[in-house]
Amino acid sequence: MIPFVLAALAVLLVWVAPGLMARQKGFRRAPRSALWAWQAVAVGGILAALAAAPAALPLLVGDDDPMAHLWLVVPAVLVSALVVVRLLVAGHRVGTRLRRVRTDHRELVDIVAQHDQRMRILQHPTPTAYCIPGRQSRVVLSQGVLDALPPDQLEAVVAHEEAHLRGRHDLLLEFFSVVHSAVPEPLRSPPALGEVRLLVEALADRAAVRHSGELATARALMTLAGSQAPEAALGVGTTAPVRLRLLADGPPHPALSVIAYSYAAVTVTLPLVLLGLAWA
Numbered sequence: 148m149i150p151f152v153l154a155a156l157a158v159l160l161v162w163v164a165p166g167l168m169a170r171q172k173g174f175r176r177a178p179r180s181a182l183w184a185w186q187a188v189a190v191g192g193i194l195a196a197l198a199a200a201p202a203a204l205p206l207l208v209g210d211d212d213p214m215a216h217l218w219l220v221v222p223a224v225l226v227s228a229l230v231v232v233r234l235l236v237a238g239h240r241v242g243t244r245l246r247r248v249r250t251d252h253r254e255l256v257d258i259v260a261q262h263d264q265r266m267r268i269l270q271h272p273t274p275t276a277y278c279i280p281g282r283q284s285r286v287v288l289s290q291g292v293l294d295a296l297p298p299d300q301l302e303a304v305v306a307h308e309e310a311h312l313r314g315r316h317d318l319l320l321e322f323f324s325v326v327h328s329a330v331p332e333p334l335r336s337p338p339a340l341g342e343v344r345l346l347v348e349a350l351a352d353r354a355a356v357r358h359s360g361e362l363a364t365a366r367a368l369m370t371l372a373g374s375q376a377p378e379a380a381l382g383v384g385t386t387a388p389v390r391l392r393l394l395a396d397g398p399p400h401p402a403l404s405v406i407a408y409s410y411a412a413v414t415v416t417l418p419l420v421l422l423g424l425a426w427a
């Protein structure tokens with residue numbers, strides 16, 4: 148029955164858990180550990196689906212009548228194969244598209260914007276700040292944001308964008324986009340993807356607070372609230388009202404991180420334990 152349990156666990160982690168987790172808004176105060184929990188659930192779901200086939204194999208090799216178990220083995224192999232194919236296709240599609248959009252935008256910015264080392268200044272009055280991640284990353288600021296923000300708030304904005312680039316938050320978001328696309332459409336959870344994006348922003352805000360303080364970060368966020376970033380870039384102004392509230396709430400209770408890390412450890416380990424039991 149273990150292959151069946153693994154397939155059920157995969158559905159639980161891919162379909163049920165993200166919807167429930169997206170409702171646990173308290174974990175936004177501990178974005179780093181919450182993101183670990185989100186990654187663990189996605190990895191756990193994939194591992195459970197991939198382990199279904201190998202977990203079914205002992206039924207064929209260790210039994211006098213292996214054909215009697217085909218009803219369990221065939222679906223398990225199909226589940227694992229389907230997951231591999233969908234992940235590869237989604238990874239190729241999402242990755243290719245993101246890199247093309249970013250390269251096009253970076254080339255455009257390099258042509259039209261003023262250069263200031265890794266920063267690019269767009270001559271536009273609307274206050275906007277975002278980063279274009281990748282190997283040739285850029286922090287892009289509009290003239291409007293330079294005019295609107297005093298130096299300490301501007302430093303907070305740059306610290307926020309550099310935290311995205313340093314932490315390679317783009318790869319994290321790409322991973323979730325791939326998993327999201329690989330899941331069959333009826334099982335997808337759009338609120339889950341939105342929650343992960345918000346956690347990434349909250350994590351970069353923490354870096355800005357460490358660099359420039361809470362007040363400067365909050366004021367910069369208020370100025371940039373509602374500012375738009377191009378597709379495939381990471382903008383500072385999105386989801387600003389929720390993040391302002393998170394800044395006001397202050398540091399999380401330590402128990403939140405302990406719960407999130409424990410949950411992450413269990414969700415990744417469980418499929419491997421079940422696979423081990425199948426071969427025991």
Ligand SMILES: [Zn+2]
Pocket residue numbers: 307308311347348351381382383384
């Ligand atoms: Zn951001």
